[in-house]
Amino acid sequence: MHRFAVWAPHAGRVDLVTDPKGTRDSQPLVRSEGGWWRHDGPWAEHGTDYGFEVDGGPLTPDPRSAWQPDGVHGPSRVFDPEQHTWHDQAWRGTRCGKGLLGGVIYELHVGTFTYEGTLDAAIEHLDHLAGLGADVVELMPVAAFDGQWGWGYDGVHPYAVHDAYGGPEALQRFVDACHTRGLAVGLDVVYNHLGPSGNYLARFGPYFTDDHQTPWGQGLNLDGEGNMAVRRWLVDNALRWFRDFHLDVLRLDAVHELRDDSPTHVLAQLADETRILSHALERPLELVAESDLNDPRTVEPSAKDGLGMDAQWSDDLHHALHAALTGERQGYYADFGPLPVVAQCLTRVFRHDGGWSSFRGADWGNPVDPAAHDGRRFLGYLQTHDQIGNRALGERIGALLTPGQQAIGAALVMTSAFTPMIFMGEEWAASTPWQYFTDFPDPALGAAVRDGRRLEFAEHGWTAEQVPDPQDRSTHDRSVLRWDEMRHGDHARMLDWYHALISLRRKASVLTDGHLADVSVDLDEDAGWLCVRRGDLRVVANFAEHAQQVPMDAEPMDAVAVWDPATTTLHESTVELGPHAVAVVRVAAA
Structure with missing residues (x-):
C-alpha cells in the first residue's frame, strides 16, 4: 500500500x-x-x-518513483515491497558473517552479463559465482534511464529499477537468489548527478544548485535552501535499498562530486543512519565510496571527523599494475609503471599521497598510515568497468597482456591486504570487449554523445571510424559475455588460476587480515621481478620476458599456487620462474 x-x-x-x-x-x-x-x-x-x-x-513522474514501466518520461507505478515472499530470513551477511571486508567482490553489468540482459537471466549464473568463491555480487547501477541499454550512470529515477532489467520485483528475486547461495549483494548508486534525458526534478524544487558545479553541471543541493529535503531524498533512497530490497552493500559513485559545506557531510549522515538500520536489521550494511581524493578520511569514523565509509575503491593499485604490465604511460598512468610504485601501492595504498600528480598538475592526496588503517577498507582490482569501458575500444586486460601477465596481476590483487574485486568475465579472460554504449531515443542527444566520444579520442590520435558508435546496437552486443568460452583453452586455464587464488585466499588467514604494516616487498627493478611477503607466504612475480631466478629470504619452501608449473622450480634459496610467471610459496616458520 x-x-x-x-x-x-x-x-x-x-x-x-x-x-x-x-x-x-x-x-x-x-x-x-x-x-x-x-x-x-x-x-x-x-x-x-x-x-x-x-x-x-x-x-x-514521482521524484521517488519506484517503478517506471513505460520509460523515464511516462507515469510512475506504485510498488509495494511487501508483495515479495522472502526466503532469506536466516541471512546475516556474507558466508563468514562479517560483511564485505576481505571478501571477494564480483562487479557485473546486468545488461551485458547475459544475452537476455535481465536480472532473472543473471540468476542462472549465480552458481558459477558461488563456485568461484565470490562473496559479494556488485551490480552496476540499475536506476531507470532513457533507452533500453546503457551503462546505468545516466539514470534519472534513483528509486526505480530499470524496467528492461525486469523492474523492482526482479531485483528482489535476484537478491533472494543470491542470499540462498551465500552471496551478498551490492548496488552501485549515483547521487552526484542525473542523466540528460528524463530529469524532471527541477519541476518540483531545488534539488540541484549553481553554488556547486560538477563535470555534469549543477551539483546536488546539499547545503543551500531546501537542502534538508534533498538530503532526505538521498539518504532515504540508500536506506530503502537495504530495507526493502535486502541489499547488503551500496557503492557510491564519485563521492568527491557530492559538494557539501554543511557542518555534517551528507556521507557522514548516511553512514550514521546506515549503522542504526544495520543494528535494527541485525545484519551488516556497508557503504563503499568511489573517491578521487586519495584521502583516508573517507574510511575513517564519522565520530572522528571522517566520512564513515566502510571501504573505498583504490584506483592507484590498478594504475600501478596496469602501467607496469602493459607499459602504458599516457594520461593518468604517467606517474605509474616502475615496480617501486607497485610496491608503494601494495604497502601504503596510494601512489599520490600528498606529493605531485603530473596528470592533475597539483599536489594530491593524503598518506595512509599502515599501522592505523585496515587494508581491507580499500578495494584492489586489476580492472573495472571504468578502466575497460573508458578506453577507445573497450579492451579488457586480457587483450593487452599475455596470459602470464594477467596471472601476475591477478595474484598480486588476490594476495594483497586489500578487499579484491573482479570485473565480470575477468576470471576466464573473456574475449569480449566492454565498450561504451548508449540507447538514447532522442536523435540529437544520441548524436551529441557519439560526437563527444569521437572528439575525446581524436585528441589521442583516434579517427572517428576507429571509435565505436555508442548508439549502434552492435556496440552493446559486442560487450555481452560469451559464457561458453570459459571451458576452453587459455580461458579455462585462467579460470582455474582464479579458482586457485580465491581458494588460497579463503584458506590462508594471513591473506585476509588487512594488516598493511605486515606487508613488505622485495624487488629488482632492472631484472623485473618482485616478491611480496605476507606472513609465511611469498608471492614471487617475474615481469620479464625471460626466465630468471628470484632470491628468497627463507627456506625450505613449498609451492601452494603456481601459474606455470613447467617453468617453475624451487631451489634451496631461489625460485626459478619462466617468462611472465608467478608463484605463491610458503616458507618454513623462523
Whole structure:
C-alpha cells in the first residue's frame, strides 16, 4: 500500500493524477509542513499508475518513483515491497558473517552479463559465482534511464529499477537468489548527478544548485535552501535499498562530486543512519565510496571527523599494475609503471599521497598510515568497468597482456591486504570487449554523445571510424559475455588460476587480515621481478620476458599456487620462474 506525497516547496498547487492512460482521475494535494504536498484519500494499491501536475504543468513522474514501466518520461507505478515472499530470513551477511571486508567482490553489468540482459537471466549464473568463491555480487547501477541499454550512470529515477532489467520485483528475486547461495549483494548508486534525458526534478524544487558545479553541471543541493529535503531524498533512497530490497552493500559513485559545506557531510549522515538500520536489521550494511581524493578520511569514523565509509575503491593499485604490465604511460598512468610504485601501492595504498600528480598538475592526496588503517577498507582490482569501458575500444586486460601477465596481476590483487574485486568475465579472460554504449531515443542527444566520444579520442590520435558508435546496437552486443568460452583453452586455464587464488585466499588467514604494516616487498627493478611477503607466504612475480631466478629470504619452501608449473622450480634459496610467471610459496616458520 502507498500514500502519495511529494516535495514541491515553491508550488502554488499540486495535483495527483491516477490512471493517466485510462480513466484519469485528478485530485488536488494538500499543502503540508516543510514544502510537502500530501494526499488524504485512501491508500493506493500495488500497480496503480500515477503522476503529479505542478501548477497546471505537464504530468510528471514521482521524484521517488519506484517503478517506471513505460520509460523515464511516462507515469510512475506504485510498488509495494511487501508483495515479495522472502526466503532469506536466516541471512546475516556474507558466508563468514562479517560483511564485505576481505571478501571477494564480483562487479557485473546486468545488461551485458547475459544475452537476455535481465536480472532473472543473471540468476542462472549465480552458481558459477558461488563456485568461484565470490562473496559479494556488485551490480552496476540499475536506476531507470532513457533507452533500453546503457551503462546505468545516466539514470534519472534513483528509486526505480530499470524496467528492461525486469523492474523492482526482479531485483528482489535476484537478491533472494543470491542470499540462498551465500552471496551478498551490492548496488552501485549515483547521487552526484542525473542523466540528460528524463530529469524532471527541477519541476518540483531545488534539488540541484549553481553554488556547486560538477563535470555534469549543477551539483546536488546539499547545503543551500531546501537542502534538508534533498538530503532526505538521498539518504532515504540508500536506506530503502537495504530495507526493502535486502541489499547488503551500496557503492557510491564519485563521492568527491557530492559538494557539501554543511557542518555534517551528507556521507557522514548516511553512514550514521546506515549503522542504526544495520543494528535494527541485525545484519551488516556497508557503504563503499568511489573517491578521487586519495584521502583516508573517507574510511575513517564519522565520530572522528571522517566520512564513515566502510571501504573505498583504490584506483592507484590498478594504475600501478596496469602501467607496469602493459607499459602504458599516457594520461593518468604517467606517474605509474616502475615496480617501486607497485610496491608503494601494495604497502601504503596510494601512489599520490600528498606529493605531485603530473596528470592533475597539483599536489594530491593524503598518506595512509599502515599501522592505523585496515587494508581491507580499500578495494584492489586489476580492472573495472571504468578502466575497460573508458578506453577507445573497450579492451579488457586480457587483450593487452599475455596470459602470464594477467596471472601476475591477478595474484598480486588476490594476495594483497586489500578487499579484491573482479570485473565480470575477468576470471576466464573473456574475449569480449566492454565498450561504451548508449540507447538514447532522442536523435540529437544520441548524436551529441557519439560526437563527444569521437572528439575525446581524436585528441589521442583516434579517427572517428576507429571509435565505436555508442548508439549502434552492435556496440552493446559486442560487450555481452560469451559464457561458453570459459571451458576452453587459455580461458579455462585462467579460470582455474582464479579458482586457485580465491581458494588460497579463503584458506590462508594471513591473506585476509588487512594488516598493511605486515606487508613488505622485495624487488629488482632492472631484472623485473618482485616478491611480496605476507606472513609465511611469498608471492614471487617475474615481469620479464625471460626466465630468471628470484632470491628468497627463507627456506625450505613449498609451492601452494603456481601459474606455470613447467617453468617453475624451487631451489634451496631461489625460485626459478619462466617468462611472465608467478608463484605463491610458503616458507618454513623462523
